[in-house]
Amino acid sequence: MNTCRKLLAPLVALFAACLVHAADSKPIARVMTVIDVETEDATGYATWIAQYNAVAKARLGVDNYLRVFQTAFDGHGSGRVRAVISAANVVEMTKNATALETDPAILELTNHLRQIRKMTSRVLYQAIRFDGPSVKGAANYNTLANVTDEAGYLQALDQLRGIFDANGLKDLKISAYRTLAGRTDHTHRITISAPSQERLAVFLDLAATNAQLTGWLAATAKLRTVVANTTSREISK
Numbered sequence: 001m002n003t004c005r006k007l008l009a010p011l012v013a014l015f016a017a018c019l020v021h022a023a024d025s026k027p028i029a030r031v032m033t034v035i036d037v038e039t040e041d042a043t044g045y046a047t048w049i050a051q052y053n054a055v056a057k058a059r060l061g062v063d064n065y066l067r068v069f070q071t072a073f074d075g076h077g078s079g080r081v082r083a084v085i086s087a088a089n090v091v092e093m094t095k096n097a098t099a100l101e102t103d104p105a106i107l108e109l110t111n112h113l114r115q116i117r118k119m120t121s122r123v124l125y126q127a128i129r130f131d132g133p134s135v136k137g138a139a140n141y142n143t144l145a146n147v148t149d150e151a152g153y154l155q156a157l158d159q160l161r162g163i164f165d166a167n168g169l170k171d172l173k174i175s176a177y178r179t180l181a182g183r184t185d186h187t188h189r190i191t192i193s194a195p196s197q198e199r200l201a202v203f204l205d206l207a208a209t210n211a212q213l214t215g216w217l218a219a220t221a222k223l224r225t226v227v228a229n230t231t232s233r234e235i236s237k
Contacts, residue, residue, distance in 0.1 A: 030127035037081040039117040050237035055105045069232040125177035134193035139200035139233045144186035145224040153223045163212045186227045
């Protein structure tokens with residue numbers, strides 16, 4: 001499917017500028033590519049990706065190489081599909097993509113995938129906060145934002161972690177990523193990941209009614225401008 005290799009061409013040109021911004025806070029050994037996918041058959045797409053992942057596991061020893069998510073509440077159009085690839089760094093991500101792109105089984109699967117999907121935007125992100133990978137079948141609350149004070153916002157996310165822990169939400173994970181390459185309307189992607197849709201619903205109710213959470217949202221408004229909030233669920237097979 002050649003999902004990673006194509007996105008790396010603009011990386012060298014952008015890297016110097018990204019390093020200046022990166023000085024605000026220490027990156028974490030994790031990068032992520034988010035690929036927007038146009039398909040009328042999300043379930044079928046996820047089924048083909050499961051076969052793709054089986055080949056990737058045999059070739060690379062990587063579990064769940066590609067994870068597939070579908071939005072629920074989404075102002076741009078519910079049901080949008082995204083494929084997500086993670087690695088320790090861009091070198092590892094590129095190495096994995098190069099190993100897969102010439103694999104005969106991957107080439108055959110790619111031909112099938114072309115019939116049911118079109119890949120559109122790709123964005124490469126660098127983790128700056130990571131509570132750990134989400135569980136299989138996770139339900140996520142995603143915020144795209146323009147952050148004006150990254151260090152201050154990271155401190156605010158630490159405060160949010162404390163609020164979660166004090167309000168029965170220890171099973172939720174908070175991750176924050178800085179845009180590294182790819183044209184976007186945001187500087188950061190922040191994801192709150194719950195183990196199920198039911199647990200995400202508990203968070204959403206608390207976000208609207210809990211004084212600590214509403215106070216946190218008000219206090220962080222000076223640190224970032226929200227571009228979009230969406231919910232999604234993993235549909236990987």
